[in-house]
Amino acid sequence: MKTNILRIGSALAAMLVAAPALAQDLTFWSWRQEDRAAYEQFIETFEAANPGITVNFETFEATNYNTILSTALAGGTGPDVMMVRAYGGLENVASAGYLEPLSTETIPALADFSEASLAAESMRSDGTIYAVPFASQTQLVIYNKALFDQHGISEPESWEELEAASQKLLDAGVIPFANGTATAWQNETVTFGLGSSLMGKDFYDELMAGTADFTDERFTGALAEIADLAAKYFPDGFIGLDYPSAQQLFGSGMAGMFVGGSYEIATFKNMNPDIEVGVFAAPGQTAEDEKLVGLYFDGGYAANAAGANKEAALTFLNYLASQEFGQAFADTLSNISTVPGVTFQDPLLAEVNELNQSSIPYLMLAHFRYGEPSGSVLIQGEMQKLFAGETTPEAIGEALTTGLAAWYEPFQN
């Protein structure tokens, strides 16, 4: 009995002594369940360099992450440091005042980040930065190198060449494109993965300036070409093919190309370690047209405005913004880190990074997800209609422009 009391007493004493150290415990939330091992390694590196701070990494399911995060933040049980989404997804959380505003004073490294990446993690209203951006993703065409070599196909320079390449594969009994559009969001990926060069930089600039809208011929013309290509070279019944099945077709080597995000590369490698893939930007109408990929930023690392260990959280954010981390991130996770000055050892990653140099933003995500109906909802449904032959590109341009006018001011006259 007495010994028990003594034991409890000494345990309590130990806890009191340890309390200052415990105060430096950070919780770090993420939706990247599959990256757990890598993050634990990053954290180890950080902890070694910053004795006294420990970081606990917790992951949640991606689809409900935002709901879980805002619930926790609203209830005062949020993490100290967290991954947040970009664009509209960020504003959702940041506008409620849950996130600590960041600046080059608190995170000096932010000064060198690209403007576009910082914009993705800022409030549009006042430009305040709320998170350190971590990665960009690129919408492009991924192809099976072995199949291309086998059939003597090289990366197409013009739309005509893309069609010729597809025809060659089809004639050889290979499915040219693996994509299916039964999963709604895949329609958006297909549209901008294939269509960015067709739409062109000028269209994007004019759209942003408010001098063009979606009824523009450059946009509707691109949609027509995409629908035409899909009808000929996507799998039979692709409108009923869901996203996982499409990945399966490409991953198993049954199809030559896959329109998708750069994040797919890792998926395909996991599915089929033997597959050798290449990437190219879907070409424009002619070989002279600039080849553009659709570029967007995935998300960023933010600190809890109401966190108990803000100082330690900022120290950790500074590490996450460092080149050391960016390099490790790119090397281990095969992702395009947004940290400036990172070099990409993986040739494929280096190539994606190269392609990113001529890009337009992944349109609907970057600019049209701030109100209802979002541009994404509209384009996803409208493209499904187009693929099913139930609408025309012109009608889509009309539907997008009038639909978005509900909240997007430049379209309101």
Place this chain on the structure above:
Amino acid sequence: MSAGASTYGDRRGILGALGRDGLLQVILVANTVIMLAPIVIMVFSAFKTTPQIFQSPFGIPDFTQVANFAKIWSETNFLRYLLNSFFVTGTSMVLILTLGTMAAYAIGRYQFTGASFILMFFLAGLTLPLKLAIIPLFMLMRDLSILNNQLSLIFVYTAMGLPTTVFIMTGFIRTLPSELEDAARMDGASEARIMWSIMLPLVRPAMVIAGIQNVVPIWNDFFFPLVFIQNDSLKTLPQGLTTFMGEYTTDWGVLFAGLTLSAAPIIVIYILLSKQFIAGMTSGAVK
């Protein structure tokens, strides 16, 4: 008058009955084939490789080829999901039957003011589609700090199961004779003692009905875990199945094996106890 006519009528009746019964039998057989075919294809496919499934979806497989099941066993969280489902369903059932019997016993066995109002209160919960109250439930669980915790599921399931249980049990308890109870009371037994050792043993049949009526929807529920549970290690079987189906899309053999494994526990129990299952699950609708 009509010996002849009646024989004629009978004969026509017999012939008619034969024709009619033949037609009905055909309908039944066709329907049974339709009911069982998907399940049989599912089980067969679980023992095939993916190419075999694509080439001969109806072929009878080699049942010794259990590679798909081995993969599920060793590579996925399937067992975890299964145990979670057992835990959540089991705990909820214990709570439902305990609390349901308590309420039904009070309402059915004692006269007190408000008894009928309380019964009405329980019955009101019978038809309310609780899914539509998911937003306040979500906030409630947050305030109780049991989001991402299996207690949230157990509490909701218990509340959802109580109305039917109270309804079934009250009806049954009211029909029990009261001699034993009265005799025990004369001997000075406490009310708790009377309930526990005299009445409870008599209500077991109703408990089975109420139990089955609730156990199937709870075991199969997907909606509440979808909203309340995020952590993979806490997921129940139907929810875990969605994670699993997303991970193994390329391997149809494993997918069918996963579906087969998920369906197996309840199918086996159903086949063993089909009579009780049918009675239990339709008891709310059959009066």
Place this chain on the structure above:
Amino acid sequence: MREGPPSSSARAKRIFMPQLRMTGRGLWITVLIVPPLAFVALFIVYPIISAFAYAFFDWQGLRRGAFVGLENFHTVLFVEPYRSWTLNAFKNNVLVFFALMVLQNGLGFVLAYALWRELPGARFHRIAVFLPVVLSTIIVAYLFKLFLHPLFGVVNISLRGLGLGELAQPWLGQSNTALWSLIVAQAWHMVGFPTLVFLAGMQRIPSEMLDAVRMETQSEWVKITKIVWPLVAPSATIVFTLLFVGAFNWFELPYIMAGLDGSPFGSTDVLGLYFYRTAFGNVSAGQQNFGLGSALAVLIFIFIALVATVITVRLRAREIQL
């Protein structure tokens, strides 16, 4: 002798008893009744009442903002794009209800009638028809999704195998087949339920009544319409009401088979999906809005309650009439 008198005397005794030991027994009843009541009050009644209250407020994420009166209701009913989303989902629900009325309840009645004859194998058929009912909707949804796969699904493979390749369809990708595919899957899943409820109703029909009608007519049709149908009407009332509530609460099956967006282009969108999407958001497109979500929930709730009451009252009235 055993049945009659004791129960009445028991009832008499019970009325007197409470006065003798009021305090002890009152406490005991409280102990019995309060915990179950608390569960129902906290996890059913309170959330449902709150759902009504939530709908009158503006919400920023999970924070309740200002009181906005009926604005959320106005938005989901009359303001684009919500107006057409609401209308589209509602129309689909109506179609689902009527289609299932035929495919599930209609077929269920026929099957029940067949089972009622106690033909050889009836026991086996009865077990078979109810087997899918015990499966999780998630299993059923995935099973049918795999069967309807455009390239590798057993449906299209079979059609091609039978030389009917042109009938092979991307079932879940076309607006004219997607919702029907879901309806068929649902009917397969649940047809056993109305079947056995109807069967139970038929089995309670007194055989003298059947004999009596058999004396008068040989017509099977007359027998069904004059005797069987009216006498199983109470079962029908319940089955119709449950189907109605179920059809307007439909969520799991479309969620797995068609996705949260009601793909393709809203042709499988139903109120359940739409409500969930509005309330909790959607990674690839929408934002979360508890205010509009609650307004939708309240509208669906009121609609279900009203129609279910009307169905019950009208059908009940008919039962008595006959």
